[in-house]
Amino acid sequence: MESTVTTEPSEKSATPPRPGYGQLLRTRGAWTFLLPGFAARQPFAMLTISIVLLVQHTTGSYGAAGAAAAVTGVSMALFAPYSGRLADRHGQRAVLVPGVLVHTVSGLVFTALALAHAPLWALFVAAVPTGASVPQIGPMVRARWGVRLQDSPLMSTAAAFESVTDELTFVFGPLLATALCTTVAPAAGLVTEAALTLVGGLLFAARKSTQPQVTAAGHARVRHASALGVPGVRVLVAVFLGIGSVFGGMQVSLAAFTESIGEPGLNGVLYGTFAAGNMLSGVVCGAIAWKAAPHRRLVVGYAALALTASALWTSHSVLVLAGLGLLVGMCIAPALITGYTLVESLVPAGARTEAFTWLTGAVALGQAAAVTVAGQLEDRLWGGAGFLVPMAGTVLALVTLLALRSRLVTRPRNRTVARGVGHRVPVTVD
Secondary structure (H helix, E strand, C coil): CCCCCCCCHHHHHHCCCCCCHHHHHCCCCHHHHHHHHHHHHHHHHHHHHHHHHHHHHHHCCHHHHHHHHHHHHHHHHHHHHHHHHHHHHHCHHHHHHHHHHHHHHHHHHHHHHHHCCCCHHHHHHHHHHHHHCCCCHHHHHHHHHHHHHCCCCHHHHHHHHHHHHHHHHHHHHHHHHHHHHHHHCCCHHHHHHHHHHHHHHHHHHHCHHHCCCCCHHHHHHHHHCCHHHCHHHHHHHHHHHHHHHHHHHHHHHHHHHHHHCCCCCHHHHHHHHHHHHHHHHHHHHHHCCCCCCHHHHHHHHHHHHHHHHCCHHHCCCHHHHHHHHHHHHHHHHHHHHHHHHHHHHHCCHHHHHHHHHHHHHHHHHHHHHHHHHHHHHHHHCCCCHHHHHHHHHHHHHHHHHHHHHHHHCCCCCCCCEEECCCEEECCCCC
């Protein structure tokens, strides 16, 4: 999805069109980690909405439900970068196996406490390990693509494909969780999420041949260079916090809206429409060979996201809300894809798993804050007040992006060179 390198016009004219998804999926060994990775990704899509629906059912309060989900999200956001750093140092399998087991057990404990009407503080205690142990499958898959593709022009296609896959989980995940919680049992969403984590996570961890190799030099690089030390990564963290506010605000507000009109089953449909917009625009973005610089695309795309998210609170009908949700979703995917693509040019290879987890952690943190605030607004103010949260989150992030966008411009450092189709490839720092 990267733009064509403008500093080497001779390469630009001679370069063939960027390879597509079909060629990417024919990469040797790709399916061995893509399929289990897809199953193990579901916790990120199912966890928050499953907690909200379960706790709201047992307590009758969206504020309590949002607070419990927020503790889970904050725990995940705080631990995710540490998990990524450990994976860079010791290997993905060494981090995944214990993490998957802890997440499964703690998620089932949380479910049992909620059904037993345990006090809120007990739910908070159980929510901490549940969130902290969410497997960081998306960043790990992205790191595996880096191993398989190296400096191939397919890297930008892989970045787009991964963002589309993330959005696909946000189509199926909330739909599945809502259907299970509303038609089977309030706890069915969390139980299914724990089962998918266990099976998918262990199968993904078993594919040792495709994970990045850990070397002594790699240990040194990760210890001395944190991904968060890169100024551009800190800007992207702020951007992804705003995206998280959209996910969290919409999950709570859509649940409250459909409950208020007596159609709770529509919650999954409306959120699925929002996620479908994400996925469809992600497919299109990944198929385009962009000429505009990534940081400029991010500014334009994020401005569109802030504009559409600011209109959500004005909606008072299912059809209008579905239409606006679709537009908001269509604006999120380009921002996500461009942000992840920028990591490839801003961060040395030895710290990229950590960088990716900072971004996914930022989404989780923004989502956690959003479900808390949106839940309080829905309880204390008018129905639909929770939609103010996506507006505030994206506007604040846009202001930050505009002020600090120069930090996203790739600058040569030491032996960084321009090569390949439309992206800069940093040579590993010794």
